[in-house]
Amino acid sequence: MKLKLLALCALIIGMAIVSAPVFAHHGSRISYDLTKPMTMKGTVSSFGWQNPHVFLGFDVKDDSGNVTNWGAEMAENPHELAMKGWDKDTLKPGDQITVTVFPSKAGAPRGFLSKLVINDKVMYEANMRNVQ
Amino acid sequence: MHNSWFRSVVALSIAVGLSCVAQAQTNRQGAAESSAKAQPFSPQDLSGVWILKTPYAGLSNHPPPLTAWGQAKFNANKPSFGPRAVPPAQGNDPIGNCDPTGFPRNMFSPSRPVQFIQLPNQLEQIFQYHSVRRSIWTDGRELPKSPDNLSYGWYGYSVGKWDGDTFIVNTVGLNERTWVDHFGYPHSADMRVEERYRRIDHDTLELVLTIDDQKTYTQPWVSEKKTFKLNPEQELYEEYCVPSEEGNYNDFMRNPAGGK
Numbered sequence: 001m002k003l004k005l006l007a008l009c010a011l012i013i014g015m016a017i018v019s020a021p022v023f024a025h026h027g028s029r030i031s032y033d034l035t036k037p038m039t040m041k042g043t044v045s046s047f048g049w050q051n052p053h054v055f056l057g058f059d060v061k062d063d064s065g066n067v068t069n070w071g072a073e074m075a076e077n078p079h080e081l082a083m084k085g086w087d088k089d090t091l092k093p094g095d096q097i098t099v100t101v102f103p104s105k106a107g108a109p110r111g112f113l114s115k116l117v118i119n120d121k122v123m124y125e126a127n128m129r130n131v132q
Numbered sequence: 133m134h135n136s137w138f139r140s141v142v143a144l145s146i147a148v149g150l151s152c153v154a155q156a157q158t159n160r161q162g163a164a165e166s167s168a169k170a171q172p173f174s175p176q177d178l179s180g181v182w183i184l185k186t187p188y189a190g191l192s193n194h195p196p197p198l199t200a201w202g203q204a205k206f207n208a209n210k211p212s213f214g215p216r217a218v219p220p221a222q223g224n225d226p227i228g229n230c231d232p233t234g235f236p237r238n239m240f241s242p243s244r245p246v247q248f249i250q251l252p253n254q255l256e257q258i259f260q261y262h263s264v265r266r267s268i269w270t271d272g273r274e275l276p277k278s279p280d281n282l283s284y285g286w287y288g289y290s291v292g293k294w295d296g297d298t299f300i301v302n303t304v305g306l307n308e309r310t311w312v313d314h315f316g317y318p319h320s321a322d323m324r325v326e327e328r329y330r331r332i333d334h335d336t337l338e339l340v341l342t343i344d345d346q347k348t349y350t351q352p353w354v355s356e357k358k359t360f361k362l363n364p365e366q367e368l369y370e371e372y373c374v375p376s377e378e379g380n381y382n383d384f385m386r387n388p389a390g391g392k
Binding site: 002020027029030031032048051052053055057071073077079098104106107108109110 | 213218219221223225294345368369370371372373374377378380383384385386387388390391
């Protein structure tokens with residue numbers, strides 16, 4: 001009974017936390033539209049393993065064959081990503097990726113990284129609680 | 133409208149969830165807290181790694197009225213947090229170029245640890261972000277009397293003393309290039325800051341901080357009570373803001389994302 005009650009509590013709190021507005025990381029909340037995630041397939045063009053902001057560049061080809069170079073920043077710094085098993089070579093130019101980003105409110109091909117998938121494996125999902 | 137509804141739902145969910153957990157865990161949690169409080173500690177020993185648990189990233193939500201000089205500075209500051217937030221690309225937060233966060237703003241980073249090292253004649257605070265070391269002199273010296281003796285740095289010149297179990301720190305010599313908080317509140321080089329620390333149990337340190345800056349504010353600004361929790365498991369790691377790398381990030385990400 002007690003375990004069931006705890007499980008219910010965890011679910012309620014979890015739902016609230018997942019849904020809660022985030023405290024913007026370096027102004028992320030104000031720069032990106034956190035209500036409109038968009039998913040794209042692309043090819044990694046660069047990976048900025050840098051302090052305090054890690055980001056990646058990737059090329060996305062549309063139906064007409066036009067290529068747009070996108071950028072996506074991550075919530076974590078290199079140390080925090082390293083704790084999750086990442087390093088500077090986790091992403092390399094040429095890697096095929098599927099990314100979900102919260103896009104720039106200004107309309108630029110830039111976004112806040114929400115999810116990254118390579119070969120059907122989820123490599124990364126943003127914990128929005130950590131977004132400051 | 134949507135936001136207020138959304139916030140209400142979230143707040144209600146959290147409230148229900150928390151009370152739910154409280155109900156289920158009263159005995160165990162109560163025992164754990166009692167155990168923490170029961171651990172022996174010296175109220176005059178602040179050593180350890182502490183983490184701020186108070187979420188508000190400034191002194192308080194109730195700043196005193198600004199002077200005309202202060203208001204002009206406030207208007208010129210364009211933060212990326214709070215009600216005046218603009219995208220960082222359009223703002224001018226000094227930390228956006230990796231300038232030092234400065235004191236007292238560095239005190240308001242929830243989740244980033246600060247280590248206190250208490251020595252016979254000084255207390256050292258080590259802040260993880262930028263690996264900043266701040267010295268608080270406890271050898272009985274006074275603050276410099278003349279502004280000519282101050283270098284006007286980012287973290288100032290600090291002296292501390294015990295008044296019973298309250299550790300009182302006074303700081304002067306802070307340059308005007310830093311903001312008081314994420315929200316763009318300014319200060320002048322005349323600012324004096326008093327911190328009053330109290331370790332109320334083994335795991336809990338409280339801080340009330342007062343800014344006295346008559347050039348900027350018409351009366352002293354007393355902070356809300358900030359609560360830090362001891363976290364012996366926490367190790368500080370290297371966390372720099374690297375100007376050249378931040379420049380790359382600003383060029384590639386921040387500026388386009390913010391419409392610049």
